[in-house]
Amino acid sequence: MALKTPVSRMVADAKARIREIDAPEAIAMADRDDVVIVDLRDPRERDRVGYIEGAFHCPRGMVEFWVDPESPYFKPIFGEDKTFVFHCASGWRSALTVDTLQNMGMEKVAHITGGFSSWVEAGGPHVGPKGG
Ligand SMILES: O=S(=O)([O-])[S-]
Numbered sequence: 001m002a003l004k005t006p007v008s009r010m011v012a013d014a015k016a017r018i019r020e021i022d023a024p025e026a027i028a029m030a031d032r033d034d035v036v037i038v039d040l041r042d043p044r045e046r047d048r049v050g051y052i053e054g055a056f057h058c059p060r061g062m063v064e065f066w067v068d069p070e071s072p073y074f075k076p077i078f079g080e081d082k083t084f085v086f087h088c089a090s091g092w093r094s095a096l097t098v099d100t101l102q103n104m105g106m107e108k109v110a111h112i113t114g115g116f117s118s119w120v121e122a123g124g125p126h127v128g129p130k131g132g
Pocket residue numbers: 088089090091092093094115
């Protein structure tokens with residue numbers, strides 16, 4: 001069954017509306033006090049392949065609830081005057097997420113185009129797999 005809106009179209013449309021940052025640029029931004037790197041992946045993925053040092057972990061399933069000050073699940077970090085740079089594994093989930101957050105009214109948001117894998121490839125500092 002072909003879907004009316006395949007996810008590839010959703011991602012392409014989202015990418016046209018959001019700020020995309022490649023891994024070298026994200027690595028250069030990561031140390032800034034006004035930038036927060038946000039990891040949207042599941043805990044299992046972080047355990048299996050590692051994570052960006054210093055990244056804030058926000059599972060994608062909670063993100064709308066964690067950024068909204070009116071939500072009981074609000075996380076104060078998202079109320080700070082910072083630029084939030086989201087990432088997932090390869091940049092698809094983060095594109096959809098940033099598009100959604102822009103729709104909610106967040107302005108200083110971006111995503112890492114190639115996700116965690118591009119960060120590692122570009123030599124970004126990270127913690128390796130759990131137990132490995
Ligand atoms: O993380 S992802 O880009 O593979 S959906």
